[in-house]
Amino acid sequence: MQRIAKFHKVSLEQFTKDWIDTFPGSGRAEIEEIYEEVKLPVRATAGSAGYDFFTPVPITLKPGESVKIPTGIRAEMAEGWVLQIFPRSSLGFKFRLQMNNTVGIIDSDYFYSDNEGHMFIKVTNDTKEGKVVDLAAGTGFAQGIFLPFGITTDDECANSRNGGFGSTDAR
Numbered sequence: 001m002q003r004i005a006k007f008h009k010v011s012l013e014q015f016t017k018d019w020i021d022t023f024p025g026s027g028r029a030e031i032e033e034i035y036e037e038v039k040l041p042v043r044a045t046a047g048s049a050g051y052d053f054f055t056p057v058p059i060t061l062k063p064g065e066s067v068k069i070p071t072g073i074r075a076e077m078a079e080g081w082v083l084q085i086f087p088r089s090s091l092g093f094k095f096r097l098q099m100n101n102t103v104g105i106i107d108s109d110y111f112y113s114d115n116e117g118h119m120f121i122k123v124t125n126d127t128k129e130g131k132v133v134d135l136a137a138g139t140g141f142a143q144g145i146f147l148p149f150g151i152t153t154d155d156e157c158a159n160s161r162n163g164g165f166g167s168t169d170a171r
Contacts (some may be wrong), residue, residue, distance in 0.1 A: 005077035005146055007040040007051070012117040018070040018118055020055030037137065038072035041144055053121060054087070059141070061125035061133040066100060069141075076119035077108045077146065085121060085144045095133045096126040099142070106144070114162055 009015070015035050019026055034056050041051035053071055061067060075083050085104030091097040101120040111117040121142050125133045134142055151157075 003054070004081050005075055005083070008074050008076060009035075009038055009040070009072050010074050010118045014116045014118055015070065015072050018115070018120070022068050022070050022120075035072060041073060045083070046142075049145050050086070052140035053119075053142040053144060055135050055137055055139045055141050057108060057134040058137050060138075061097075061123070062162070063127045063130055063132070066121055066122060066124040067121040071119045071121060073119050074146070075106055075119070076111045076117075079108050080148055081108055081146050082106065082148050082149050083144050085119070087123060088140055088143055091133070091141060095131050096128065097133055097141070098124050098126045100124055104114055104117055104142075104144075109160065148166055 010018075012032065012035050015038075016028070016031050019031050019034065024078075038056050039054045041053050043049075043051055053073065053092065055069065056072060059067060059069070077083060083106035085099065087097050087099050104119070104121060106117075106119060123141065125131070127133075
């Protein structure tokens with residue numbers, strides 16, 4: 001296996017800013033407590049391709065409800081690699097828990113963004129059976145897989161990133 005990446009926490013300051021933006025009314029002490037409990041993604045077994053991402057707080061989603069989760073995580077990876085984020089297979093199978101962008105794409109240069117490369121994962125309970133998704137804090141809810149990628153032979157892109165979602169629109 002190639003070792004091409006490392007997960008880090010974003011700074012407490014970045015996490016606080018993003019948490020308050022997502023969950024207004026949260027207190028500083030509460031946010032610090034949540035931040036301290038943020039777990040870096042890990043693989044469950046030596047044969048696992050995916051790194052499990054964990055809920056930083058308890059999450060309950062009724063049918064049709066969505067939540068945007070600031071993970072507190074950033075990924076430093078070698079150039080030529082991408083991190084793809086998917087829902088955990090079991091949650092999709094049991095509840096139709098879906099990611100709102102279908103697959104999250106984390107580019108290698110996102111780590112250096114002005115938001116420290118803070119990854120957010122937005123999920124929706126898309127059940128057709130009336131099931132409620134109830135996840136305790138620290139539950140694996142998404143998984144990330146590192147994959148290599150190529151570019152075209154005539155690619156001359158030299159642009160650099162300075163932002164998060166939508167910051168790489170074609171110029």
